[in-house]
Amino acid sequence: MTARLEVEDLHVRFDTDEGTVLAVNGVSFSVEPGEVLSLVGESGCGKSMTALAVLGLLPPTASRSGRIRLEGEDITRLDEKALRRIRGRDVSMVFQEPMTSLNPIFTVGYQIGEVLRRHEGLSRSQARARAVELLDLVRIPAAKQRVREYPHQMSGGMRQRVMIAMAVACNPKVLLADEPTTALDVTIQAQVLDIMRDLQHELGTSVVIVTHDLGVVAEVADKVVVMYAGHVVEAGAVDDLFANPQHPYTLGLLGSVPRPDLVLADTQNRLVEIPGMVPTLRQPPSACVFAPRCSRADDPCLVRMPELVETASGQYAACVHPGPERARQPEVIRS
Amino acid sequence: MTAIAAESQPRVARRGRMRRRFTRRPPAVVGLAGVVIVVFIALFAPLIAPYDASASNYNDILLAPGSPGHLLGTDDLGRDLLSRLLVGTRASLTAGVLATVLALVVAVPIGMVAGYFRGWIDLVVSRATDVVLSFPFLILAVGLAAILGPSLVNAAIALAIGQVPIFVRIARGEVLGLREEEYVQAAVVNAAPTRVILFRHMLPNILGPLVVQVTVGIPAAIIGAAVLSFLGLGVQPPTPAWGTMLSEAQQYVSQAPWFAVFPGLAIALTTLSFNLFGDGLRDVLDVRMGS
Amino acid sequence: MGWYLLRRAGASLVTLFIATIVVFAGVRGLPGDPAVALSAETSNPQVLQAIRTEYGLDKPVPVQYGLWLSHAFRGDLGTSPNTGLSVSQTLAERLPITLELTVLALLLAVVIGVPIGILAAVKRGSAADYVASTAALGGLSVPHFWLGILFILGFAVNLGWLPASGFVPLTDPGANLAHMIMPAFVLGIGLAAVVMRQMRSAMLESLGADYVRTARAKGMSGFVVVGIHALRNSLVTVVTVVGLQLGALISGAVITEQIFIIPGIGKLTIDSVFSRDYPTLQAVVLLTATAYIVANLLVDIAYSLLNPRIRVAGGSA
Numbered sequence: 002m003t004a005r006l007e008v009e010d011l012h013v014r015f016d017t018d019e020g021t022v023l024a025v026n027g028v029s030f031s032v033e034p035g036e037v038l039s040l041v042g043e044s045g046c047g048k049s050m051t052a053l054a055v056l057g058l059l060p061p062t063a064s065r066s067g068r069i070r071l072e073g074e075d076i077t078r079l080d081e082k083a084l085r086r087i088r089g090r091d092v093s094m095v096f097q098e099p100m101t102s103l104n105p106i107f108t109v110g111y112q113i114g115e116v117l118r119r120h121e122g123l124s125r126s127q128a129r130a131r132a133v134e135l136l137d138l139v140r141i142p143a144a145k146q147r148v149r150e151y152p153h154q155m156s157g158g159m160r161q162r163v164m165i166a167m168a169v170a171c172n173p174k175v176l177l178a179d180e181p182t183t184a185l186d187v188t189i190q191a192q193v194l195d196i197m198r199d200l201q202h203e204l205g206t207s208v209v210i211v212t213h214d215l216g217v218v219a220e221v222a223d224k225v226v227v228m229y230a231g232h233v234v235e236a237g238a239v240d241d242l243f244a245n246p247q248h249p250y251t252l253g254l255l256g257s258v259p260r261p262d263l264v265l266a267d268t269q270n271r272l273v274e275i276p277g278m279v280p281t282l283r284q285p286p287s288a289c290v291f292a293p294r295c296s297r298a299d300d301p302c303l304v305r306m307p308e309l310v311e312t313a314s315g316q317y318a319a320c321v322h323p324g325p326e327r328a329r330q331p332e333v334i335r336s
Numbered sequence: 337m338t339a340i341a342a343e344s345q346p347r348v349a350r351r352g353r354m355r356r357r358f359t360r361r362p363p364a365v366v367g368l369a370g371v372v373i374v375v376f377i378a379l380f381a382p383l384i385a386p387y388d389a390s391a392s393n394y395n396d397i398l399l400a401p402g403s404p405g406h407l408l409g410t411d412d413l414g415r416d417l418l419s420r421l422l423v424g425t426r427a428s429l430t431a432g433v434l435a436t437v438l439a440l441v442v443a444v445p446i447g448m449v450a451g452y453f454r455g456w457i458d459l460v461v462s463r464a465t466d467v468v469l470s471f472p473f474l475i476l477a478v479g480l481a482a483i484l485g486p487s488l489v490n491a492a493i494a495l496a497i498g499q500v501p502i503f504v505r506i507a508r509g510e511v512l513g514l515r516e517e518e519y520v521q522a523a524v525v526n527a528a529p530t531r532v533i534l535f536r537h538m539l540p541n542i543l544g545p546l547v548v549q550v551t552v553g554i555p556a557a558i559i560g561a562a563v564l565s566f567l568g569l570g571v572q573p574p575t576p577a578w579g580t581m582l583s584e585a586q587q588y589v590s591q592a593p594w595f596a597v598f599p600g601l602a603i604a605l606t607t608l609s610f611n612l613f614g615d616g617l618r619d620v621l622d623v624r625m626g627s
Numbered sequence: 628m629g630w631y632l633l634r635r636a637g638a639s640l641v642t643l644f645i646a647t648i649v650v651f652a653g654v655r656g657l658p659g660d661p662a663v664a665l666s667a668e669t670s671n672p673q674v675l676q677a678i679r680t681e682y683g684l685d686k687p688v689p690v691q692y693g694l695w696l697s698h699a700f701r702g703d704l705g706t707s708p709n710t711g712l713s714v715s716q717t718l719a720e721r722l723p724i725t726l727e728l729t730v731l732a733l734l735l736a737v738v739i740g741v742p743i744g745i746l747a748a749v750k751r752g753s754a755a756d757y758v759a760s761t762a763a764l765g766g767l768s769v770p771h772f773w774l775g776i777l778f779i780l781g782f783a784v785n786l787g788w789l790p791a792s793g794f795v796p797l798t799d800p801g802a803n804l805a806h807m808i809m810p811a812f813v814l815g816i817g818l819a820a821v822v823m824r825q826m827r828s829a830m831l832e833s834l835g836a837d838y839v840r841t842a843r844a845k846g847m848s849g850f851v852v853v854g855i856h857a858l859r860n861s862l863v864t865v866v867t868v869v870g871l872q873l874g875a876l877i878s879g880a881v882i883t884e885q886i887f888i889i890p891g892i893g894k895l896t897i898d899s900v901f902s903r904d905y906p907t908l909q910a911v912v913l914l915t916a917t918a919y920i921v922a923n924l925l926v927d928i929a930y931s932l933l934n935p936r937i938r939v940a941g942g943s944a
Contacts (some may be wrong), residue, residue, distance in 0.1 A: 017359050058843055061752075081849075089846035096844075101837035105854055116845045167845065363761070442877040443710030467649060470916045470923075475896055477652060482900045556794035559770045562881055566772060567897060585884070586776055593780050595841060607768035615764070 003073045005032035005207040006055070006092075006175050011067035013050050013059065013231075023282040024050045024063070026231040028311075032175065032224070036302035037201060037208040037223035039239070041215065041254070045279045047231035048211045049097075052177045055088050055209075056094055072174065090120040093168040097180040103152040107134075109163050116170045135166040139196050158189035160294050162196060169200055176201070178210045182217060215254060219243065225249050230280050230290040233309055237316035246325055247318035249295050289321070297322045321326035357620045364616020368623070370609025378425040385419035390574045398592045408598055410583070412588055417595070420576040427488060427577040430559035431570070434492040436553040439499035444546065446500075448538065448603060459509070464503035472544035473498045477560055481569040488561075488619025491570040495557045506549055528606050544621045551614025555607035562603050578603050594625065638742040639924045646916045647699075654909045664860035689755050699913070705906035708901075712911045715897070719815070722914075724794060725884070725891030730874050731807055733869075740819040744826025748834060749853055759823065766820030767847060771879060775813045775886040812889040814879045819874055821880060824867040829861035836860070863933045870926025874919050 013025035025047040032038045032111045033046045037199040040048040054065050057076075059294060069077050076087060088094075096102040104112060114128030116185040130149065136144035138164040152160055153311055161181060168176055178197065182190040200220050201208050208220060218225055218239065225242045227235040228248065277294040301321045312323040358364055377617035386407075399415075401409040410448065450461035468476070480494035492619040514520055523537055564570035565579025575581060578599040585596035688693075689726050696889055703712040740763075747759040783791035794800040805807070833839060842856045881893035888894070892911055897905040 018360065019353070028679065056844055059832075085848060087846065087847045088844055094841075094844040096837060096841060098837060100885060104838040104842070104860070107856075115842075115851075119846060120852075164841075256636055336708045345644055363764075459789050463641060463934065466647045469874070470642060470919045471649075471912065471917060472874040472878040472881075472915055474881050475912060478881070478896065478900055479908075483653065505812065524804070528847060529767075555768065562770055563772065565886070567881075583775060589776065589780055590784055596773070596776045600777065602768060603773065604765075604769045607770070608765065611764055611768050621928070 004070075005034045005036075006032040006209070007068070007070040007071055008051070008055065009068040009070070011054055011069070012065065013054050014064050015060075016062045017119075020283055023285065024231055025040075025054065026076065028067075028226075028228065028231070028284065029226075029308070030226045030233070030236060032207045032209060034174075034207055035201070035205045036043070036223050037198075037210060037221050038224045038226065039218045040211045040217055040226050040228060041213065042228035043213055043279050043298060045281065046228045051093065051228070051268060052179050052209060052211050055175075056088055056092055058079075058088075058094075074293065085153055085310050087118075089116045089173075090171045091173055091176065092175045093169045093171070093173040094177040094179065095161070095164045095181050098184050099157060099164050100184075102164060103121050103160060105152055108149050108151055109155070113148075113163065113167050113170060116167055117256055120151075120171045120288045122232070131170070136163070137201070138169075140161070140168045140192075141166075154178060156189075161185060162194055165196060165200070167206060169206065172204055173206060175209065177206060180212055181210065183212070183214070190217075196253050197221065206298050224333075227254070230282050230286075232290055232306065232319060233317075234320070235316070235318045236309070237313075241313070241316050245313060245316065245324040247312045247316050248291075248320045249297050249322070250327060253294075265331065289319075343544075354460065354620050358403055361616050361619065363612045364619070366369035367609045367612025367614070367616060370605065371613050374425060374429060374606050374609060377422055378429040381422045381425055383415075385422045387419040389415065389419040389423040389576045391415060396596070398588065400592070401594050409592070410471055411595060412584060412592075417581075417598060420581060421578070421598055424576040424578045424581065424599070424602070425606075427565070427571045427575060428561055428579075429601070431488055431492045431495065432554045432558035434489075435561070435581050436499060436550055437558040438492065438496035439503050439553065440546065440550060442496070443500045443503030444507045445545075446540075447504035450504070450509045451511030452507035452538075458508075461504065465504050468497065468501045473556075473560065477564060478567065478569060481564055484570055484571045486564075488571045488575075489559060491561055491564045492557075494564070495560045498560070499557065500537050502553070503549060506545050507542060510545060511538055514541060525588050535574040548618045548621065550613060551610055551617055555610040558607060558610075559603065628810055631931065636681045636924060637918050643917060647696060647754050647913060648692065650909055650913045651695060652914065653912075654689065654905050662787050690860060695909075696909050699910075704910040706845060707904050707907045708812070713776070714907050717773045717907065718914060720893070721891050724878055725893060727797070727882055727892060728807060728810055728814065728883070728889065730878060731811035732818060734880075735811055736818035737869070738820050740822030741826050744823040745825045745830055745853070745858070747823070750831030751802075751831060760827070761826075761922035762777045763820040763823045766816045767824075768815070771810060771817050772886055774816065775883060776812060778809045779886070784877075792886075806887075808891075810883045810889060812878065813887075814883045817878060817879060818869075821872055821875075822865065824871060826861065826865050829864040830857055833857035862928060866929055866933065867926060870929075873922045877915050877919065 005109065009029050010030070011028045012023075012305050015022040015024055026050055028047070030038065030040075034216050042048050042053060050059070051064075053059050055069055059065060065077070067077070068075055071087065071091060075247075079087070110129055110132045113132040115136075116127065117123045118125070119130040129244065133144045133148050136147055141159055141162055142311070147155070147159075151162070154159055155163070161184075165181075181197070182193050183211075185193060197208070197210075199208070208221075210217070212218060223233075223239060224241045225239050226233055227242075227248065233241065235246070235251045237247070242251065243255065246255055268298070280290065282290070288303040289295070289298070289306055292302045296307055299322075307319045307321050309317050309319045312318045312320070337480075361437065382389075397414045398405050398412055401407065403409060406416050406418070409423065410416055411420065414625070424543065432552055446461060449482075450458045471479075476498050477494045480497060484490035484493060520537060523532070528537075550594040561570055561581035562577070562582070565577040566583045568580075568583070569578035570579060581599040584595060585592070585599065588595055667718070696704075702715055704718070706712065707717060709716065741748065741762075743759050747756040750756050769877055779791045782789045790806050793806055795806050797803050830853075834853070836857075839852055839856055842852045847856070877893070881896055884891045884893035885897055891922065896911050896915075897906065898904070899911065
């Protein structure tokens with residue numbers, strides 16, 4: 002069975018005032034129908050760029066190479082006009098900042114209706130009615146009145162739900178979500194994630210959710226792809242990843258998350274910090290990109306960037322010393 | 337992207353980056369070069385000029401450009417145009433820079449005080465700037481020059497008064513924003529004297545928009561000074577000034593068309609240089625300032 | 628919104644009031660004895676004293692101000708000592724002319740500046756953008772009175788296509804246009820440059836905004852994205868800027884009328900300065916200040932109408 006979305010060897014490069022930046026380097030992954038895949042990593046690892054690249058929404062200073070297949074069809078080859086037919090209808094996107102992502106001078110109803118009028122040819126009144134239905138779907142109370150409001154009249158959580166409504170309006174095959182809950186309060190985050198998950202079940206949409214929050218990953222993801230400095234460093238099913246992390250970076254991420262629900266093997270429930278910052282690559286790496294921050298790094302790591310290989314059943318890592326290292330990290334027992 | 341890392345870099349590195357950003361923009365560099373040339377000419381004009389700019393020669397009236405000995409021709413009193421143009425740079429540049437710097441020096445403290453203390457001081461200052469701004473720039477300048485009497489300095493003063501409200505607004509606006517910044521509140525909590533807060537903490541941070549406005553104000557003042565000279569309200573003859581030369585040229589437009597071209601060209605090129613430079617500066621600074 | 632506008636109108640009124648005081652004081656401050664100027668003679672003290680009494684010049688200054696203001700309210704702005712005509716009448720005759728000039732210039736500026744600004748923004752970084760931006764910068768830098776002289780030189784003296792100066796009333800639209808087109812163009816070019824740059828800058832900001840990215844992610848066509856989402860947001864900025872430039876337009880009209888010898892308000896200003904026609908000068912300066920203040924108020928109203936954030940009282944921030 003063909004995967005719904007397949008990304009193969011994606012590279013994204015930027016021209017900035019200070020030179021070239023290699024934002025995404027050889028990223029590959031696939032998403033099955035109805036599956037939720039999460040792209041995880043710290044700020045600056047290239048995960049947002051990957052999502053934007055799928056829709057061809059990179060800024061003009063960027064150049065992209067690689068293959069992106071939607072149900073088998075290569076969409077990198079499409080011209081702008083064909084691509085516009087896919088955007089919003091087959092593949093849609095929810096962005097991080099709902100306040101700035103919604104046009105302040107148009108009503109919420111207009112902006113939702115816009116997608117419907119464009120892709121499904123609805124009339125203005127039909128689109129308006131459907132917009133009310135969609136607002137109901139994302140559990141916005143008093144939808145009939147809300148539909149005439151402007152974005153600045155709504156709370157952050159509501160605006161994000163409007164974005165979701167806009168994104169699912171045409172029942173897309175793939176929904177890309179770029180840090181959808183990062184800008185929201187913690188309590189609202191849970192609500193929004195709930196809505197996303199329910200919708201996904203109902204509509205069978207494949208979801209790619211970009212986040213740096215492992216809590217979100219644990220909540221919604223089926224499959225996880227961990228990114229670092231534009232490279233995929235680990236990939237696998239979510240349960241496997243949490244139980245048996247392969248890459249030292251993943252271990253670091255897990256160790257730095259406060260998890261009151263997890264009982265740690267050693268009695269000191271310490272948060273482990275990963276010293277240093279995510280680097281910005283300006284040329285292809287000549288060593289493992291994580292080596293400078295890695296506690297396991299030694300000579301073989303400095304030869305070249307490791308390939309992504311299967312290091313345990315169904316789990317992939319780009320590391321010369323994969324596997325949870327008992328000596329350094331506390332063993333994690335799921336409660 | 338690199339924005340976060342940028343903030344933690346030391347000042348020296350930041351300046352180097354800004355310089356690089358500037359040099360990547362050819363128009364800005366051209367503008368800077370133009371400004372340098374103009375300043376150079378203003379400083380050394382009498383040395384560079386082939387003739388004495390005020391020396392009349394009734395035998396050689398209204399010669400065309402390319403005439404022997406006179407690269408750009410002569411005016412209606414036989415004076416060499418090239419020399420007059422070169423020396424005229426002084427009047428224009430002086431007026432422009434003087435007016436703008438004067439406005440800056442007067443306006444910034446007023447604006448900062450108004451923005452910082454607010455209350456009735458702010459009210460008075462805001463009303464005053466509104467009033468001055470409600471008079472169109474040239475009408476104000478003409479009126480003031482008429483009151484003060486025609487001379488270079490008075491023209492500069494008149495032009496400065498026209499620019500003061502703009503600088504006041506900028507300074508006030510920036511200070512209003514900075515008041516809420518944490519480092520200011522920290523200084524207040526630490527009982528720092530107001531003087532220190534304003535001048536040591538805030539002033540360096542509002543320099544950006546002020547400098548940009550200076551690069552806009554100088555060319556505007558140069559044109560304003562030229563207009564005043566054109567009308568006879570600025571520099572008085574026989575001191576050469578581009579504006580006066582244009583009004584002289586207007587009388588002989590049919591007989592000596594070239595006469596009108598060069599002074600205007602000089603003004604245009606000078607203003608263009610400042611504008612190009614100012615644009616480049618704004619691009620470079622804004623990237624750092626605008627969040 | 629009602630409260631906001633009321634406050635703005637009130638502030639404008641205060642500004643206007645102060646402006647009248649400034650105008651009055653300023654003209655009083657002009658060199659020369661006003662009685663001498665009004666009499667056009669210099670010697671006979673009895674005549675001068677008679678003039679002083681007649682014009683109320685012997686009363687204290689604040690009283691003079693009050694008198695002048697109350698007269699002005701009733702439309703009586705005094706009499707010009709030069710022409711002997713009522714100042715109000717002269718203003719009424721000349722105002723429409725300057726109005727025509729400024730409206731033409733404004734129209735030109737918008738028609739040229741807006742489309743080019745949009746084009747430059749949409750095609751950012753291309754040759755077209757480069758050319759347009761450079762041309763705009765040139766238009767800003769060129770002193771327009773020089774441009775006027777060059778135009779006269781080129782189109783009137785050399786080519787003979789257009790008249791060099793003067794004015795023909797609208798009763799003869801063809802000749803009127805022939806006389807007005809060069810001055811309008813000269814006056815409008817500076818404004819066109821400003822409009823173009825502002826339009827370009829506002830459009831670039833809109834085009835780079837998140838909501839435009841959202842619109843693209845929804846599959847909207849370029850036309851919709853640019854024409855509807857980006858443009859509507861930019862128009863607000865441009866309207867404000869144009870409003871602010873009205874002062875510059877009036878300033879420019881002064882010189883343009885001088886060069887092309889158009890009998891408008893601008894030329895009147897200069898003439899009255901040089902001929903020491905104080906009543907006229909007072910009236911003209913006051914008129915332009917009033918016009919500017921009113922224009923600013925209108926721009927504020929337009930801005931609040933266009934921006935729903937002010938129009939619809941916001942809920943949560």
